[in-house]
Amino acid sequence: MKKTLFTAILFHLSLLLSAQETFYLVQFKDKNPTNFSLSNPEEYLSEASINRREMMNIAIDSSDLPVVQSYIDAVASTGATIWYPLKWFNAVIVSNTNTAEIEKIASVEKVMNMSDKTMGGIEEDEKTEAYDYGKAKQQNELLGIDKMHKDGHKGEGIHVAVLDAGFKNYTTNPYFNELKLGEAYDFYSKNSNVADDHNHGADVLSTMAAYDEGSFVGGAPEATYYLYRTENTSYESRIEELMWVAAAERADSIGVDIIQSSLGYYDFDDASQNYTQSDLNGKTAWITLGANHAYTKGILVVSSAGNEGAGYWKKISFPADSPFVLTVGSVNNTTLNKAITSSFGPTSDGRIKPDVMAAGEGAWVVKSTGTVSTANGTSFSAPQMAALCAGLIQALPEGTTPMDVITRLRRSGDKASAPDSLYGFGIPNYERALLITDLEENESLFKKVKVYPNPVNDTIIKVELPSKLKNIELEFTWFTMAGQMLQSQKSSNEKSIELLNVPASHRGQYLLLRVSTEEYYKTFKVKVN
Incomplete structure (x- = not known):
């Protein structure tokens, strides 16, 4: 009997692009013939990524190893177009192939349809002045970001990856003239131009990074940003979940501290790929599994709850169901009442979601046209929370874990004494989160x-x-x-x-x-x- 080199599980995305392109996920059984070693992680992880693990006492394991190249080559030999390997899932995204060609590889054990949801992969001087925030004043002050800035914590040295549908005109928008850009990458076009796509990501980015004193100043203007296009607005398919995972892996390897994602999924153009509310258990959707993996690498994932509160779905979307994700709902910027459209919980296994709330109804953003105006949605409350997280991580001791930050924000919420699945723990505050003293006692105790x-x-x-x-x-x-x-x-x-x-x-x-x-x-x- 011929020895099996690997097991490939093939998922059909049932996705038709303009070129009739079909996507698959091929998943492998092991990484045994690897040319890399766990004892030499600098070969495949950046120094920042390795340092983050060391500070948080996170072991480097097999999920950090790259996918075996010979496995990828074997799949490519069938004529498949290789898109991205996913080391956390030990898989590769491919397109323009068919099951018959893949099955010619002796190591293929079985083929499964993509819609089977049971398969899936977890130094400047410190400044002490606050800004003239302009239109962003009320929403920044709501979270105590003004006090955070007065303490000198404006995101400097914190690396934030923004996963979205595009960042239209960010290179020419004067509000981003001071943007500290780490890199930009389009996971569909496979190039660094994300300024020619959708405006949503740029609007989201503005709540964190825009800077024009007296007009609009975001919550973390001194952080370094990584702009990744993972959402394709021309269709709705589970390939977008996998592109998200590919971007999260890239962010991890670079050494990013925070992933900010104002994307959510539950239904698709192909109804057979749809999720159900029973899947909101933190362990089913591919994008949720990817977020879980990011957490195990020491990355804080901040996700919007979703805008389905007034629709038929009503509940949070994926990956907001993850127990390891900071899920952010939306309140009205003036009344502080929950926005009607803001998705709510609980999860199917009974956990409270969202975790916290920020201004999302009547939120101020900088549009891709260079104008400042209001917008609605948890898409804009989540990045404000990510900005608060950037300042908190900067203010707290090195090695502060994502769960430490999440716990601080929950306990500083204005509804922390009686959390529910509409508001979660409520609206958090920088000073309250920073001054929670018994959290350090718990941390010391659990050590x-x-x-x-x-x-x-x-x-x-x-x-x-x-x-x-x-x-x-x-x-x-x-x-x-x-x-x-x-x-x-x-x-x-x-x-x-x-x-x-x-x-x-x-x-x-x-x-x-x-x-x-x-x-x-x-x-x-x-x-x-």
């Missing part, structure tokens, strides 16, 4: 939690708890590296060592074990032999 043996060879793993965590209800939850929840159990007793069952069906893999209280949790990476 004393020990999980061993790791790697674990048995069916039981031990969690050693400090004395202050005894007699407190704890939840122990296992996830795959893609963020798929496997099993969960709660415990509240006097034991200093908790014995947990290891998921039996995931031997030979890395898993995530989350130990949590109602207000705080820490995630441990466990190798299961």
Whole structure:
């Protein structure tokens, strides 16, 4: 029997472009013949990306390794057009091919339709003055961004990737003359020109990066921005989810701190690809799995909740359902009431979403025409929150994790004492988030939690708890590296060592074990032999 080199799972996107182009995802079984090593990550990750992992104590693992080139070459030999490898999914996006040609490769095990949703991959001097914000004054002050700027935290040294449909005229719009650009890339045209596409991304970007004192100043004007076009407005297809993942992987390899995404998906031109509300569980949609992966790499993903509150769907869209994403809803800029169109939760597994709220109805933006006007939608509340996150990360100690930031923002919300699935934890505030002192106490406490043996060879793993965590209800939850929840159990007793069952069906893999209280949790990476 011929040895199988890899297993490819083929997904058909049922996407017809003007050139009748059809997309597929080919997923491989392993990365065994790789030319790269986990001990030499500088060969495939930037210094900034490696440093981010070290500061957050995140191990470099097989999901960081590039897809094996010989596997990609084998697929290309069928005549398929290669688009992008996805190392987190161990896959490659291809087009203009057919199942018969792919099946000629001896290592292809089976072919599955793309709409099968069960498959998927988790130094300047510090300034102390605030700005004359112009039209952006009210929405910036709502989040305490003015106080953040007075503290000298305007996003300097923070790298933000913006994933959107295009950034029309950003190169000629005078409000972006001071923009600190890391790079721009169009994942469809495969070039650096994103200024000739849709205006949505430029409008979104303005709430963070636009700068013209007295007229409009965004929330993080000194951050460095990476502009990625992953959305194609000429159609609605799940290929857009995969382009999002490709961009997220690129952002990770460069060393980005925040991914800001005002995109959301749930229905498509091909109805067979549609998601259902039961899929809002944080572990089904490809874009959600990609966001989960970004989180495991130490990236904070900030996503709009969606604008379906008054439509038939009503709920949040994907990837806003991820437990590892900061999901942002929308309030009216004047009344602070929830915007009618703002999508709400909860998730299908009962989690509160959105997490927080910002001004999105009557929000001020800079249009691609160079004019300042109002716009509506969570598309504009989410980037304001991302700007607040940039300043918070700058203000907090090195190594502050994405979940630390999310927890601070939730607990600083004006509805934190009684969160719900319309407002989440409410409207957060910079000063309140910064001054939450018991969060550091929790962080210090959870650093004393020990999980061993790791790697674990048995069916039981031990969690050693400090004395202050005894007699407190704890939840122990296992996830795959893609963020798929496997099993969960709660415990509240006097034991200093908790014995947990290891998921039996995931031997030979890395898993995530989350130990949590109602207000705080820490995630441990466990190798299961």
